[in-house]
Amino acid sequence: MKIAVLSGKGGTGKTTVTSNFAVNIKNSISIDSDVEEPNLHIFMDMENPTFKPVYTLYPSINKELCTLCGKCGDFCNYNAIIPAKNQVIVFRESCHDCGGCKLVCPNGAITYEKREIGKIFNGRSKYDTELHYGLLNIGEMSGVKIIDQLKIFTDSDETVTFIDSPPGTSCATVAAVEGTDYAVIVSEPTPFGVSDMKMVVEMLRQMKIPFGLIINKAGLGDNEIYRYCKDENIEILGEIPFDKKIAELYAHGEIFSVSIPKYKDLFNNIYKKIVEGSRSL
Ligand code: SF4
Ligand code: SF4
Structure with a gap:
C-alpha cells in the first residue's frame, strides 16, 4: 500500500507525521520526495546511505x-x-x-x-526501517524526474510505503501522489491552514485518490477546519495536540511518539482507519 502525506504549504507537519508513521508501522518503507528540502532522513537518523546521481x-x-x-x-x-x-x-x-x-x-x-540534476539516497534509519530520499541540485527547476525514480522503491505489495510529498499542488506534488492508494493531508486548524488545504483537496479529488486529514497543533486555532471537513465530508483521521513538549522534540529533530510513547496508538489507529477505509472502497 502506498500512502502519500501532503499539505497545502510547507511547515505544517508533513515530516512529523511521516516519521511517526515510519517508526510505528512495522516493516514500512519511507520516502522523502520533497526533493527541494528533504529532511525526513534527519528525523529518522539515516545511517551511511548510498547514493546515485539522477x-x-x-x-x-x-x-x-x-x-x-x-x-x-x-x-x-x-x-x-x-x-x-x-x-x-x-x-x-x-x-x-x-x-x-x-x-x-x-x-x-x-x-x-x-x-x-540531483541525487537519490538509499539506506536505513536508526529505527531499522528502509528509507529513501531525493535531493535536487540548487538552481534546478524540476524535481519530477527524481521523484519518479524514488517511486521505484514503492513497488512492493507486501509493505506499506509512506511518501513525504512536496507541499502545495505543483507538478512535483502530483508526481509524488500519482499512483498512491491513499493520501493523508496534514493541516493546522487556522484560517490559513484551511485555505491552503482546499487546493490539495481539489487536486486529490481530480486525481481520484481517497484521502483524510490529520490536524496538527489541534487546539491552536478556531473551528473553521472542523466546519469545512463536515461540509466537504472529509474524514478527520486524528489530531496531534498543540503541545509544547512536541514542539521542543521537533526542534531537536526527534520523533515525538518515540519520546512520548502514549502517541504510538495515535498513529497505529490512524493507520488502521486508512487500511480499513481502503478495503471498503
Ligand atoms: S528542427 Fe529544424 S531548426 Fe531544429 S534542429 Fe532540426 S533542423 Fe535545426
Ligand atoms: S522539446 Fe522537449 S526535449 Fe526538446 S528542448 Fe523542449 S522540453 Fe527539451
Missing part, C-alpha cells in the same frame, strides 16, 4: 545537419530550444526531457546529452 537529457544540435527550419522551437512548450538567425540555442535548464524536438526534427540534427 540525470536528465537535453538536446545537442549538429550544426552540419540543421537547416534552421524552426520546427523544434515550434514544438517545445518550454522555450528550451530556440532556432535563432544563425544557430539553434538550447537552454539546458529549461528542457523537460520530453524527447519531442528530436522527433519533429526533419534532418536528424538533434541528439541528447545528459546532465546531473
Whole structure:
C-alpha cells in the first residue's frame, strides 16, 4: 500500500507525521520526495546511505545537419530550444526531457546529452526501517524526474510505503501522489491552514485518490477546519495536540511518539482507519 502525506504549504507537519508513521508501522518503507528540502532522513537518523546521481537529457544540435527550419522551437512548450538567425540555442535548464524536438526534427540534427540534476539516497534509519530520499541540485527547476525514480522503491505489495510529498499542488506534488492508494493531508486548524488545504483537496479529488486529514497543533486555532471537513465530508483521521513538549522534540529533530510513547496508538489507529477505509472502497 502506498500512502502519500501532503499539505497545502510547507511547515505544517508533513515530516512529523511521516516519521511517526515510519517508526510505528512495522516493516514500512519511507520516502522523502520533497526533493527541494528533504529532511525526513534527519528525523529518522539515516545511517551511511548510498547514493546515485539522477540525470536528465537535453538536446545537442549538429550544426552540419540543421537547416534552421524552426520546427523544434515550434514544438517545445518550454522555450528550451530556440532556432535563432544563425544557430539553434538550447537552454539546458529549461528542457523537460520530453524527447519531442528530436522527433519533429526533419534532418536528424538533434541528439541528447545528459546532465546531473540531483541525487537519490538509499539506506536505513536508526529505527531499522528502509528509507529513501531525493535531493535536487540548487538552481534546478524540476524535481519530477527524481521523484519518479524514488517511486521505484514503492513497488512492493507486501509493505506499506509512506511518501513525504512536496507541499502545495505543483507538478512535483502530483508526481509524488500519482499512483498512491491513499493520501493523508496534514493541516493546522487556522484560517490559513484551511485555505491552503482546499487546493490539495481539489487536486486529490481530480486525481481520484481517497484521502483524510490529520490536524496538527489541534487546539491552536478556531473551528473553521472542523466546519469545512463536515461540509466537504472529509474524514478527520486524528489530531496531534498543540503541545509544547512536541514542539521542543521537533526542534531537536526527534520523533515525538518515540519520546512520548502514549502517541504510538495515535498513529497505529490512524493507520488502521486508512487500511480499513481502503478495503471498503
Ligand atoms: S526535449 Fe522537449 S522540453 Fe527539451 S528542448 Fe526538446 S522539446 Fe523542449
Ligand atoms: S528542427 Fe532540426 S533542423 Fe529544424 S531548426 Fe531544429 S534542429 Fe535545426
